[in-house]
Amino acid sequence: MKTDIILAGVGGQGILSIASIIGDAAINENLFLKQAETHGMSQRGGAVQSHLRISDCEIAADLIPMGKADLILSVEPMEALRYLPFLSPEGYVVTNTTPFINIPNYPDVDAVLAEIEKQPHFVAIDADKIAAEIGNKRASNVVMLGAATPFLNIEPEKIEAGIAHIFSRKGEAVVEMNRKAFKAGLDFAMANK
Template sequence: MKTDIILAGVGGQGILSIASIIGDAAINENLYLKQAETHGMSQRGGAVVSHLRIADTEIAADLIPMGKADLILSVEPMEALRYLPFLSPKGYVVTNTTPFINIPNYPELNEILAEIEKQPRFVAIDADKIAAEIGNKRASNVVMLGAATPFIDIEPEKIEAGIEHIFCKKGEAVVEMNLKAFQAGRSFALENK
């Protein structure tokens, strides 16, 4: 078992929380884990990417080679495009359709989505809308995590346990809201993959 994941987005969108939750679940499954992060200027909406490698055998390198990612999980559509060269021919792209427009020449959203839709395997989800319907727009990253779980070789219940562990200090209401966001994202992906 091996899963190589590129997590991409913009500072403040919860990429590192996603990585922590998946990492917690992987460690509790006695899997090996390597992670490398690049932080942009997060206070100013800079790009953030994390390479997350999970396997049942030892992992030699932190970084995922070009063309080898099993999954690109992007909480921002333009960032999904940036990392397409990392996607393996059998990999999935799971992206939020809500843009984070942080530059004056941000491309047209329909052009970005058209490029993503050229991929043979993708899920495009309006995670911000789903999170708002659940009651907390800030949970869009956990909606995205849920949408990615059909393509991660870890049982969803283990990832839910990771959510509980990561958010438990924030109280039961926060945990429950994030579990609801996770389940909504997962349901969307299972219906639309």
């Protein structure tokens, strides 16, 4: 078993929290894990991406080669488009449909989503809207994690345990809100994959 994941977004959107939760779940499953992060100008809304490799045997390299990613999990649609060259022919793109417009020449959102929808395997979800309905817009990254879970090769219960572990220091209310966000994303993906 191996899963190569590109996590993509903009600084402040919770990419590193997603990576921490997946990493926690993988380690608790006794899986091997390698991660390489590129932060860019994350404090200023710059591009952030992380290569996350999970396997049941040792992993030699941190970086995922072009055309070999099993999953692109993007919390922003233009960032999903940016990393499509990494996607394997059998891989999935899971992206938020809500743009983070941080540059004056941001491309037409409908055109970006149309390119993503040309992929043979994708889930496009309005994670911001779902997070707002749950009661916390900041949980959109965990909605995205839920939507990506069917493609991680890790049981959803293990990811949920990772959520509880990573957010436990913030209190039970925060853990529970993130569990709701996760479940909403998972339910959406199961109905739309």
